[in-house]
Amino acid sequence: MPEAMTAPMGDGFEQAARDAVYRAMFTRRDVRSHFLPTPLEDEVLAQLLLAAHHAPSVGFMQPWNFIVIRDAARRAEVRDLFLAAREQELPAVVEERQALYRKLKLEGICESALNICITCDRERSKGSPLGRWHNPEMDLYSTVCAVQNFWLAARAEGVGVGWVSIIEPKALKNLLSIPEHVTPIAYLCVGRVSEFAPKPDLETHGWGRRLPLPDLIMSETFGGQGEAPLKSTASRLNGFVVERACAADQRVAPAVPQREPPNEASALSFNSRNFDDASASLASQAGSGTWPAMVLK
Structure with missing residues (x-):
């Protein structure tokens, strides 16, 4: 993830955990x-x-x-x-x-x-x-x-x-x-x-497309103009984060995990x-x- 998306302090997740959260969201x-x-x-x-x-x-x-x-x-x-x-x-x-x-x-x-x-x-x-x-x-x-x-x-x-x-x-x-x-x-x-398909089925079949996030960001009131730096950042991160999440997903084999039987000490x-x-x-x-x-x- 780019530095801008890391938690600077507090009890934020480690980088690998943050990556996993975004991967689940973007490849769902x-x-x-x-x-x-x-x-x-x-x-x-x-x-x-x-x-x-x-x-x-x-x-x-x-x-x-x-x-x-x-x-x-x-x-x-x-x-x-x-x-x-x-x-x-x-x-x-x-x-x-x-x-x-x-x-x-x-x-x-x-x-x-x-x-x-x-x-x-x-x-x-x-x-x-x-x-x-x-x-x-x-x-x-x-x-x-x-x-x-x-x-x-x-x-x-x-x-x-x-x-x-x-x-x-x-x-x-x-x-x-x-x-x-x-x-x-x-x-x-x-x-x-x-x-898990690389894109939503409805997008693949031409039913619709994902709307650009900057077009949906408003300032102060509905339809309010402004927030140019935020919109620019959102646009930049979109390509980076989504591509990274999907690339990581493609490196993983289809998921039918072999799970060890849980024991008393297991986190599961x-x-x-x-x-x-x-x-x-x-x-x-x-x-x-x-x-x-x-x-x-």
């Missing part, structure tokens, strides 16, 4: 078409769920739940919901892009090792308005933070994740018996993959971690569910 992909039939170990899945469970949440409300979906028949039903929703969405796509839309691979519901539906319990912090009095949707945003934690941890473990957003929420709630006061936030396809052993009660409970239950999850673009 929404996976749809590279899933392997390899099962996902409960130890790894539990670690990903622990990462999600330690996401920031407004008012420390922790509104999330994680429905693990393994059953092939149930996942096929979810895929049927996706196919129906895709046909409903198609007319909203401009006519000249409909052919491309039909060709895009937008889900891996049945191909992935398992699915996970991450939900938001909107009554979990009932009676505690901290952080929600003026912004009641903060529980939804907090749950999205859990999704991002899960996704980045998965990338670090060599696990692919695809977020399926083309699903009608009420139909999904009925299929997964989700209560009325609980909102499904993300339906994720999760599993080992043969590769749940017994050696100082978890709080909620985390320990989550770790003991991870991977034991019988429900799948969703996929996104």
